[in-house]
Amino acid sequence: MFANLRQLVRYRGLIQSLVARDLKARYRGSVLGFVWSFINPLLLLAIYSFIFTTIMPNRVEGAQPYALFMLCGILPWTWFSSSLTEAAGSLISGGNLIKKVLFPAEVLPIVSVLANLMHFFLALPIVVVFLVIYQHPPDAVDLVWLPAVILVQLVFTIGLALLLAALAVHFRDIRDVLANLLTLWFFSTPIIYPWFQPELQPYVHLFNLNPFTHLAVSYQELLFFPGPFGHWKWLVALGGVSVLVFLAGYWLFDRLRDSFAEAV
């Protein structure tokens, strides 16, 4: 397993070019091209803002302007959920490669995660624009934590992506289950409502068990809320958990590796 992990480093050139190919190919032939990377989250944001500021206004103290608050959680969530959706199908759609070309299969789900990370980066300027519009400058000292949060999310996502990709080869229904599971997960994570919402407090322990709670809260604290980054202990703990998730995912992937060429 660790020998294979080392081998993966040798294939970083391949991962790099596949990510680039993914980005180029996705918008090839569309009129707006990369602009879609901005438009998609903006449209999503517009819908949620309309609902939560006009139809069912959420007036919780401290989470205003609400649109900016939601944006901080929605962007990382989009990265997370599209990564998992794509990764789960990556081995099946890349079946031709696995069967005909000798290369480590884990490259495919990893490329899914990294390509979506690039979309996440491309969408980050939206946050900057909103921060300027709302005149809501974040704490400059806090921002040094941002790479750490992204790194934790990256490790966590890759771990899950490997797990799902490997299982989806044998159980095709994982992809359908996943779509519903991700919707449920989205609504049980404090993204479109703040974690300090009074109605939430009886369930706070349950929320703490949700790994993405800590990622969302971290992003919100760093980008939106003033004051020092108080959630760092949770983040460090989640970092440990992420490494475990990654190892577990990679271990399972490695165990099932030999069956891919036959089962896809």
Added chain:
Amino acid sequence: MTPAIELRNVTKVYRRFGGRQFATLKSALLQRSILRDLSPTETFPAVRELSFAVAPGVTYGVIGRNGSGKSTALKLVAGITKPTSGTVHVQGRVSALIELGAGFHPEISGRENVFINGIMLGLSKREVARRFDEIVEFAELKDFIDAPVKTYSSGMYMRLGFAVAIHVNPDVLLVDEVLAVGDEGFTHKCLDKFAEFRRRGKTVLLVTHSLAVVERFCDEALWIDGGRAKAHGDPRRVVDAYLTSVEESEGQMLATATARAVAAASGPSAEPPPAATAAEAGPDGETGTPPSPEEPRDMFQAAEGRWGSREVEITEVALLDRAGQPGFVFHSGGPMAVRVRVRAHAPTSDFVFGVSLFNADGVCCYGTNTWLEEMEPEELSGDAEVLFAIDSLDLVEGTYKVDVAVHKRDGFPYDYHRLLYTFRTRSRTRDIGIYRPRHHWTFSPGVRFKPTA
């Protein structure tokens, strides 16, 4: 010297997840049978106890029927699948031409695909850049290299795939039936490239159905059947052994087909076909004499069947080989005999035996009978045997059918077997037509050919 490729007792068992065809995660979870379902219910050994070694610099051909395990063996050497048991050892960088352009993405340009494909096959970005022009030139795609690959024709796609794979410059090249990718010119270029590989002392493992390529290009050959090695060594010997076995199984197939045709034609409702009445049903032959009742009105009336009064009955027809054994596959230029057993239910002095040969298009290749050859019948009674011996079957390769008949001199049929017997002619020469006249070539000293290997 350590071999470039070595397989030792390699067995590859494929799983057929027969039992859980419709199993889903949900049902697996409900029945707590995930682990059981992940283990195979049925297995299929694609390669069994296969051992062979290829010395460095050798071009090694692998032949065998469809489904014999050739491609699995190649994938094992490439490392794409792992053996269930046994060891596979390969020395040096391997490039596998299993499916050309397998990694191409249709939306991006040929140029970008060359880079990604090259990196996928184990080159670094710089190495691809250095070989880029050569690759594009080999693929003959200079004008289209910046167009998206989805706009390529399938030939262009294959050529680009081949060009990338071959420029990876491997120590061991694995080729699976990809020579048929381009037009004649490109195929020659590929074969030249293989020859160049050989000159540079690289090892080539070639899986192919083209026996001519194996005989011409390979130093050694392996014949796999049912996942096992049947023969290996000198390509000519291996190809011959393989061909003999193909003939045997072909003969068995023809035997069952013939038995079925005879049984169907001899059933209770064996009436003469409407177009071939008793008067027309005679032996076939261009005699140049004025039309007689013996000449069929339509030579191409190739409906199989059996008819006649059965006063004289054909009880058995067999095609015999050189050793006098019944067979169904004969060599062009070799002997063949048609043995006809008849039974006369009452003695008769009016009888003619006829035989004719048709090719698969229904064209009569040859037909004759004892009357045309001026044999006056005197008496036929009881059981008798007739042997029509051909000293040299000068027909080109193909499938042929035989008519056998006994009838009166005026053409009235006793027993007419139309196209009921099938045989195949095999030939090493791919000549065309129907008939191969005995021939040879001579040349004046100004004409020279390369000596054949």
